[in-house]
Amino acid sequence: MQLSDFDFDLPDDLIATRPARPRSSSRLLVAEGGRTTDAVFTDLIRWLRPGDRLVLNDTRVIPARLPAIRVRDSSDGTGRARVELTLTAPRADGTWRALARPLRKLRADDRLELAAGHTARVTDRTEADAGIAFNCEPKDLHDVLQAAGQMPLPPYIAAKRPPDAQDMDDYQTVWARHSGAVAAPTASLHFDAPMLEKLRAMGVEFTEVTLHVGAGTFLPVKVEDVTTHRMHAEWGEVTPAAAEAIAATKRAGGRVIPVGTTALRLIESAAAGGRIAPFRGDTDIFIYPGYDFRVTDGLITNFHLPQSTLLMLVSALMGRDRMLALYRHAIAERYRFFSYGDASLLLPDRSALDRP
Structure with missing residues (x-):
């Protein structure tokens, strides 16, 4: 598996330097099995259902x-x-x-x-x-x-403009609680209070976990054989109550859908023994095609950098060819990319993720 297998050309003008306003008005690309739909983020309620559990990363970005x-x-x-x-x-x-x-x-x-x-x-x-x-x-x-301090905007935004006072709000999730991150869990930035209330009203459930996102999230992969890449470590916690809530959803046949790759990496770390369990400590889990997902049934995420570990992660969930086709579609339809960009909802064929 080569680094070049995860490359694509992105027009520079599709790199978002400001978020959509309001947050939930961003675009949403939905990949459900082999079906692709263009939507807006508030349409998320069309694909979620009662009993689904969204896993939220409640880390708080410090002005680092x-x-x-x-x-x-x-x-x-x-x-x-x-x-x-x-x-x-x-x-x-x-x-x-x-x-x-x-x-x-x-x-x-x-x-x-x-x-x-x-x-x-x-x-x-x-x-x-x-x-x-x-x-x-x-x-x-x-x-x-x-x-x-100032908000630690990613290099691809900082190269285009300096951080300002607006980023103190824009680069923070509405449910941020525990300070320690130096990068935002950016898929979460699309949610606002009205959106959360709509989802709760329809029976979607929420569980918070904590992963303090580190600056290493922006480090490039420097090896051609991606299987030899070593991830940076980040501190995270899945409390006993959070682990039990996620396990209860799995037992009931509901879907566990992390909001962002950070939440996904953490719950998969907590399920290293085969089932979700409480977790507290550092994780350097690296997810790439061939990974056997233990907890995750879908993912809400942004569009990621070429040749990045995050593109490899979503390729593990959906398949590399499928993801690259989705990215070609997103570029052709002029979706906005990266931290302040648009979102995607990735729902692979459920039977491919079911475990005995």
């Missing part, structure tokens, strides 16, 4: 992008320099790992001036990233990031 001024005692005039940090993961000692542009301008003990008068310190630097210690109490970090 931090413009900064590096300050260093220097006699040659190089003591101050502009850098941009993107927090990637907290460490047990309260410091954070962070990507930096340009990384070469940082070294241990550099002081960093952030917006709104806040400061931080570089604790260490590797070839890939830096350690950052904020000059505040851990309980105050949320306020510091709200004041000094």
Whole structure:
């Protein structure tokens, strides 16, 4: 299985830089078995039914992008320099790992001036990233990031425009609860409160799980044989109550439909033993064609990058040829792609997913 098997050409003008307004007015491409239908997101109620369970990722994106001024005692005039940090993961000692542009301008003990008068310190630097210690109490970090940080828009949006105040709302789900993600579970961005109420009223059920999406979600696959690729690890939790709710839906013959690839990867990690179970910890599950789905009956997701692990995941669910045909259709019909783009509902042939 080669990386080139998951390639396609995408016109640059189909990369969405802003979401649809209202959220639920985005377009929806429905793939039900071999049938393809063009719809809008509010039409989702036509394909869902009472007893279906949508699995939602309730992670909350932190304003992880931090413009900064590096300050260093220097006699040659190089003591101050502009850098941009993107927090990637907290460490047990309260410091954070962070990507930096340009990384070469940082070294241990550099002081960093952030917006709104806040400061931080570089604790260490590797070839890939830096350690950052904020000059505040851990309980105050949320306020510091709200004041000094920006939403960490994906590179393909950030290359077209800088983040702004509107992204603080746009790049956050309406049910976000647990802070820790540095990228949004973007399929969830299509839901608004009226849409959720309509689904509840028709008997669709909801279960929340938590997967803190990391910056590694944007890392390219660098090996030609995709089976040798190693995924980044992300922290997630499926509580006992969530696991039991999902199991009850399966026992009752209902469909379990994750909203987004992050929720799908987490519940499949929690079902590594064959059935859904409580889970808490890191997962680096890599799903590509040939994967044996244990819990998932369908998926709501956006349109993903060429040669990405997410395109491989949806190809595992629907089949590679089917997915590439769907993407050709989406491009021809000018669907909007990636994080702020349109959505798809993927419903494979149920018999292909049933397990004894």
